[in-house]
Amino acid sequence: MPRWMKSLLSLPLLYAACLHAEPVQKVISDWQITCNNLNYCVARNIPGDNGLVMTISRHAGANARSLIRIDYGNRYSGELPGGPLKDNLLLDQKRLRLDLKHWQSDAHHLSTAHNISMDEFLAQVMDADNIQLLYNQGATISLHGMKPVLELMDEVQGRQNSMSAWVKRGDRPAYDVPPEPKVPLVLTQPHPPKALSRDEVSGLIDYGTWRINTDECSLDPQRRQVSVSPLTDEKALLLISCEMGAYNVIDLAFEVTREQPYVGKGISLKLPFTLPGQGEKDLELVNAEYDAANGVLLTFSKDRGLGDCGVATRWQFNGQQFELAEYAREGTCDAWHSSDDWPTLWTSIRSNEPQTTVTMEADK
Structure with missing residues (x-):
């Protein structure tokens, strides 16, 4: 019997039934790692605003689908000039040698999902200092922090001392x-x-x-924006702008009866996990939008005007309350990717969707 199964059986049955992975997001030296509630982990070097980024991702479990990719340029920078990466990468000032048999190579993109090729590449770079672009010395991937980040990824996924570990590999199958x-x-x-x-x-x-109680709002009532949407056949959702900053509007949400005399009740969103490094589960409604036809509430908090960092969430109304469907966060503001590609800390599936949709989303 596998060791992880023995440890699970030793727990009280009620506790074991409630187990779920606690999301992780952490910066170690020049690398950032995010692991979501499925223990799917993605790590990359930061900052990415010099244009050259390596991303390493891996799913949990014995299947362990993994991907390593190196990209030069993104949607913010557009296509950048220069020769193909496969011929122009230096590892600690010496030509990086890659066996490209199992790599996909485009002009400014390299990627592989081949396990042996990934192991060979990581063995080359694990203890090195940096990867640099030959024709643009400012485009550098710092490797400081990559090894402890991959070790943390192994720990989160329970791979320590196993043959599938990337760091501290052992004899465990x-x-x-x-x-x-x-x-x-x-x-x-x-x-x-x-x-x-x-x-x-x-x-x-x-x-x-x-008439609704918004005493704690800093915005003058005449400047507040109020939107109303059907929530159920008997109740409506009110979103009221409460505070305004440079990039964000904080809203209050109320569930209100659709017939007079109106009776309103405040709605609070509570995360099913504790925010890494913050110890909080309550979520503010920032730049909230509601799709009544699908019962989907979206929030989008920008850390700066460019929109390359912040928090994006999706909540599903189930007829009684809102449940968290997705939570994505990018804590590093480095113009690397937009909210469509922020790493997820929480993901789910709708009750009427096949489970494979989550796998596809996690591979982004």
Whole structure:
């Protein structure tokens, strides 16, 4: 019996049934690692604003699908001039030699998902100082921090001292690792709510503007934006702008009856995990948008105007409350990627979707 299974059986059954992976996001020297609730981990060198970035990702479990890629340029920089990477990379000032048989090579992109090729590459670079672009000395991948980041990835996925570990490899069989945690399901409403009438919209906006309790809001009532959407056939969702900054608007959310006399109740969003390094589970609604037809609430918090770092979340209304469907965070503001590619700390599937959708999203 695998060791991870023996340890699980030693736990109380109730506790074992509630186990879920706690997300991780951490910076070690010049590298950042993020592992989500499925123990899928992605790491890259930072900052990426010099244009050259190596990304290493790996799924949990014995299958251990992995990917290593090196990219020069992105959607912010556009296509950059210069020769192909395969011929122009230096490792500590000497030509980096790659057996490209199992690598995919484009002009400014190199990638491999071949296990032996990845092992050979990591053995070359693990204890080196940097990878540099021959024709642009400013485009450098610092390797300081890569080794401890990969060691942490092994630890999160339970690979220490196993044959599948990238650091501190041992004799334990590659299959003797914990499986990928179960994907959480988020339920949807049985049917979309009926649309709000013109009178309902008018009455609810007036209620949200002047009569609901927003005493803690810094914005003057005349400057507040109020949006209203059908939540159920009996209740509506009010989003009221409460505070405004350079890039973000913080909203308050209320569940309000659709008929007078209006009765409102505040809605708070609580994460199913503790934010790394913050110890909090409550989430502010920042730049919130609600899609009533699908019961999806989105938030998007930008750390700066470019929108290359911050937090993006997706919540699903199940007819009773909002459940977290996805949480993505990029803590490094280095113009490397937009919110579409931020690393995820939490992912899920809708109850009516096949499980393979999560696998596809995690490979981005």
